[in-house]
Amino acid sequence: MKTVFAKAATVRGDWFVVDASGKTLGRLATQIAHRLKGKHKVDYSPHVNMGDHIVVLHAEKIAVTGNKLADKMYHQHTGYLGNLKSIALGKLLKEHPERALQFAIKGMLPKNTLGRNMFRKLHVFAGDKHPHSAQQPKPLAL
Numbered sequence: 001m002k003t004v005f006a007k008a009a010t011v012r013g014d015w016f017v018v019d020a021s022g023k024t025l026g027r028l029a030t031q032i033a034h035r036l037k038g039k040h041k042v043d044y045s046p047h048v049n050m051g052d053h054i055v056v057l058h059a060e061k062i063a064v065t066g067n068k069l070a071d072k073m074y075h076q077h078t079g080y081l082g083n084l085k086s087i088a089l090g091k092l093l094k095e096h097p098e099r100a101l102q103f104a105i106k107g108m109l110p111k112n113t114l115g116r117n118m119f120r121k122l123h124v125f126a127g128d129k130h131p132h133s134a135q136q137p138k139p140l141a142l
Contacts, residue, residue: 004043005045005047005048006043006044006045006048006050007048008048008049011038011048011049011050013050013051013052013053013121014052014053014138015052015053015055015132015135015136015137015138016035016052016053016054016055016137016138016139016140017054017055017056017057017130017137017138017139017140018032018054018055018056018057018139018140018142019057019058019139020056020057020058020059020061020062020101021057021058021061021062022061022063023062023063023142024062024063024064024065025062025063025064025100025101025104026104028062028101028142029101029104029105029108030108031142032054032056032101032105032122032142033105033108033109035051035052035054035140036051036052036054036105036109036118036119036121036122037050037051037109037110037118038050038051038052047114049114049117049118049121051118051121052121053121053122053123053132053135053137054121054122054123054140055123055125055130055132055137056098056101056122056123056124056125057125057127057128057130058126058127058128059097059098059100059101059124059125059126060093060097060126060127062093062097062100062101064089068089069088069089069090069093070088070089070090071088071089072088072089073086073087073088073089074086074087074088074089074092074100074103097126098124098125098126101124102122102124105119105122106119
């Protein structure tokens with residue numbers, strides 16, 4: 001028996017659209033990260049970018065459990081002394097609702113060039129309109 005690995009030239013990435021309204025943040029992020037990696041495909045190879053393009057709509061209607069809207073903090077350091085910027089999840093969802101889902105998914109992808117290429121296939125929008133209608137994305141029920 002020989003192990004067959006997929007080649008980057010033969011991989012076909014489909015386009016899917018996901019409605020995030022009412023879905024839990026972490027559970028939705030794990031399912032999308034699974035799709036972006038391409039682990040749902042039969043010929044999955046860990047060293048090839050096999051994932052599909054995922055368009056997420058209604059990111060502002062995402063749900064979280066518990067008191068995470070006030071307690072969960074996102075931190076960013078500017079590189080200067082004492083410049084640690086922090087923002088709560090509730091404020092982040094009001095100002096930039098798509099970033100909360102992007103941060104959650106990016107943390108679940110590999111931390112290398114391959115992971116950055118996988119992350120480029122994620123398209124998150126706050127409303128119900130997106131500029132990717134020419135690709136004819138199919139609805140995906142997660």
